[in-house]
Amino acid sequence: MPGIVTLSPSGDTSGATDTATINAAFSFTDTDISVQLGPGDWYTNAPLSPGPGNELAGVKGGMNGFSSTNPAGTVIHPVAAFSGGAVIDMADGSKGNRIRDLAILNDLRTGAGVDGITCHRNVNSLWVQRISICLVTGHGIAYYQGSDGTDGDALWMERVMILLLHPQQLGEHVLHRLPGGSVRWLGLGDRPQGHLRGRHQADRLLD
Numbered sequence: 001m002p003g004i005v006t007l008s009p010s011g012d013t014s015g016a017t018d019t020a021t022i023n024a025a026f027s028f029t030d031t032d033i034s035v036q037l038g039p040g041d042w043y044t045n046a047p048l049s050p051g052p053g054n055e056l057a058g059v060k061g062g063m064n065g066f067s068s069t070n071p072a073g074t075v076i077h078p079v080a081a082f083s084g085g086a087v088i089d090m091a092d093g094s095k096g097n098r099i100r101d102l103a104i105l106n107d108l109r110t111g112a113g114v115d116g117i118t119c120h121r122n123v124n125s126l127w128v129q130r131i132s133i134c135l136v137t138g139h140g141i142a143y144y145q146g147s148d149g150t151d152g153d154a155l156w157m158e159r160v161m162i163l164l165l166h167p168q169q170l171g172e173h174v175l176h177r178l179p180g181g182s183v184r185w186l187g188l189g190d191r192p193q194g195h196l197r198g199r200h201q202a203d204r205l206l207d
Contacts, residue, residue, distance in 0.1 A: 004033070005035045007021060008038045008040070009038065011041075013079070015045030015082070018043050019043075019045050022044075026049065026054055031051070034055040035050070035054065037056070037076075039072070044082065045083060046082065047088065050099075052096070052097070053094070055098040056097075056098070057101055057102070059073045068103065068105075071134075076105070077105055078106055079108050080111075082111070085115060085118055086117060087114065087115070088104070088116070089117075089118050092122055092123070093123075094123045095124045095125055097123075099131060100127070100129035100130055105135065106136045113137060115138035115140070116136045116140045117133070118139075118142050120144055121146035121152070124154055127158075128160055130158065131161075132162070
């Protein structure tokens with residue numbers, strides 16, 4: 001049976017406490033654990049690292065328009081002193097993870113190049129459900145190919161909203177992979193599924 005860990009936000013706006021608490025909850029087991037973040041404001045100063053097979057869940061993420069910048073429920077705020085490349089960092093070899101029902105809101109303004117969710121090399125069967133990623137300074141969701149040419153497979157998205165600092169960069173920055181990489185079998189809820197291999201195909205699938 002999967003383990004369930006229920007957490008409440010600390011109120012520590014430095015980000016140190018919430019980051020350590022969430023990552024420690026994942027460290028107790030390698031797979032099949034659900035860390036459930038209660039409603040409120042969560043502050044992070046470094047990436048959250050779910051590890052393979054685990055779930056990061058919240059309550060009622062901001063879903064559209066004004067609610068993405070003034071969300072109710074579980075809201076993750078990377079702090080201005082954030083150190084790292086992504087708010088949520090998926091390690092090479094992760095498989096079967098879920099991220100759901102939460103909002104990532106960069107209202108405290110991290111430095112440049114911080115992604116909402118980063119996937120390194122071989123990340124497979126990632127489900128992203130009912131979340132918003134708002135005002136990040138990097139990519140909304142990024143897949144980075146390994147030096148050996150290996151990249152991720154099977155990204156499933158359901159009711160995902162990504163609102164960036166520069167909307168004119170939508171096609172390039174909402175869902176990104178480095179040149180030469182690919183994300184195969186992208187599923188968009190009840191939308192058709194298919195292969196994503198470049199920015200222009202991302203435009204067609206996401207518009």
